[in-house]
Structures are given as C-alpha cells and as structure tokens.
Amino acid sequence: MRGMAAADPARPSLRERKKAKTRAAIRKATYRIAAEHGWEAATTERIAEAAEVSPSTVVRYFPVREDILLTDEDDELLEARLRARPAAEEPLESLRAVVVEAVRTALAEEPEETRLRARLMVEIPAVRARLGETTATTGRRLARALADRTGRGADDLEVRIFTAAALGALREATVLWAEHGRTEDLLVLLNRTVDTLKTGLTPPAHP
Template sequence: MTAAHTDPSVSAPKLGLRERKKLQTRQAIRQAAYRLFAEQGYDATPVDRIAEVAEVSPSTVFRYFPTKEDIVLTDEYDPVIADTLRDRPAGEPPVTALRKTLTAVLAQMYEEDTAETLARVRLICESPTIRARMTEHSAVTTRLLVEVLSERTCRPVDDLELRVVAGAAMGALTEAFFHWVETGQHGRLSDLVEDALRVLERGLTL
C-alpha cells in the first residue's frame, strides 16, 4: 500500500502449495530484514546478512525483492485496496471512497502487524534511498486506483481528473506519514491519514 508496490499474492488460504511457500519466503525475508534494521540500522544492513538470517541465498532475496528498498516498500495490499474501493457504495463521491478505502486498509495493516507497519513508515520517512524508490511504487498504486475509479465512474482510464484525484490521495497519504514521524509519532496514524484525506474532500480553508 501507501506508497508501496505489491506482490500478486494476497490471501494465503486461496493459494496453492507453491504460492504459499513463496509467500512464506517473502515474509521470512521481510521479518529478518526488519529485525536487522532495528538492531543495526537500515544503511548498515547488507542484503547478504538479511539472506543469512532468513536462511536463504542472496539471489533468492533479489528474486523476491529487486532492491533492498523493495523489502520495505513491497507488500500484498494493493489487491486489497482495489477490492475495498470496488465495494464502496456506487453513489459515493470518488474522494470519499478513496478516503474510506485507504484508511480501512491502513487500519487492517496496523492490526495485522503493528510493529512492522510502524517500522515501515519510519524507514520510508527517514531513508532518502527508500523515498527515491517509493516514487516508482506509488505510481503503480496510483494507476491501480485510477483503474478502479474508472470502473466506478465510467470515465476513461486516461481521464486527467481521475489521475489528479488518485495522485492527490497518494500524496496526502505520504504527507501524513511524514508528518506523523516528524511530530514524534503522536496519536493514531490512521486518524492522521483520514484527516489528510478529508482535506481533499473539503479543500483548503483559510
């Protein structure tokens, strides 16, 4: 999510044995990476060490995550975002549907793995290399949002207004992450994200 690209697998019970093993390997690599990042810092943690702790080869790490930044940015939530957005009431304004979708999925991420979600947000905000890579990942999620909004509104997928709305929503999400980290991580992150997305609904008031 959130400014992150996605793996194709989402729901483990629906996967075959091979796909489940791939998902388990991805999770093992991420868990090892986050543990090492917490112990010795992101920049000081080489991929070889992540592979050693995850008990896989470095080539396996790169097969699942082309760069070290992708370990932080890749998740399984883009399909969840798409499905949640599709399930919003048909008459709901697009920006409202985006706000409720993104806050709901963020809450799900937080509930399923609080520590990893918070560590991920902090790393995104604190590492310039991760932020640079995040632009590409965010573009993928933005395109997905545009596709679903196109389905909901019957507008063409290349509609400029849809692109602006989806891009603005992703920008609001990212700025909420930055603000949360920069201000000492006070309050609930999901509340801050919802507040940021509400700005898009009502506009900037002076």
C-alpha cells in the same frame, strides 16, 4: 473425476503459498536487522542469512532492496475493496474507506513494523525516493478501479490527477506522522487529510 476433490479457485496454490512464505521470511528478517542495527546493516547477504535463503532469492523476490519495506501483496486487496464500495459513494470517500482500513489493520497486526517503516521513510533518502515510485504503481492500479466506477478511462487526465493527488496527500500525512515521532493518531491524520481535500484550505477557527 470421482474420488478427486474439485480445486478451489480462491485458494492459493502450493507454489503461491511457498512464495508468500518466502517473501514473509525475507521481510521479517529485514525488519529485525533494520530495527536492531540500522538500515545500512540490512544488506542482501545478511537478510538472506537471517531468512535462511540465498542472496539470489532475496534479489529475485525484491530486485530493489527498499521494496522489502515498501511493497506487499495489499495492492490487489485494495483494488478489490475499492471496487466493492457502494456505487453511489463519492470516489474520495471510497478511497478514504479502503486506505484508512488498510492502515488500521497494519497498525493492529504489525505495529512495530509499520512504525519502523515510517521512520526509515523519513530518515533514509533512498527509501523516501522509492516510496514515490511504489505509490505511483499503487495509484495506477486504483485508478483503473476508479475509472470503472465513474465510467471514464483509466488514462483520463482527470482520473490520473485525482488518484495521484489523493494518494500523494495521504502519503504526506504519513510522512508528517513519522517526522513528529509517530506520537499522533495516524488514522486521525489520514481522515483530516481527506477532509482537507474535500473542503480546501480554510483559515483556522478562532475562539
């Protein structure tokens, strides 16, 4: 109708933007409390007070408390970027490209949060256990993209094994980084991980 602007399908709705703002506030409050007082102090009630929302809102957005640390809205973006990689590119190289870029962005934009999350992942068993579940969820999403790229079904054994092995290896590199005090270059470790998956385990070179 004349005088009315056409809706932009790519722009999130006001409701979606409000939800994203609330999720971000809950995350920010959680990281602040965990950094200053430890993970056990980051109770639902304390998070809610710091984020200026109700405890029921925290639970509604994050039914599992550990998910505040481990989940975000990046899975959809990862899938889109994976689908956008060159069709002729090896699947493992495509995964390398999208995961390394996502980690590079996180380290640049949220360095303290990224390092805190890695530390808690090592120190808190519940966070470490939940990481495995969230990685599996991400894996199922990326498996769909890889299946489409390779002409297979998302539930094919080969697709599931490939995706789970690659993401599990990249997760283990992050765990090692955290265990070593986050002093090494995580991007280098991730690239080494992919190289190891490609070449296998070989004896170290001797001078």
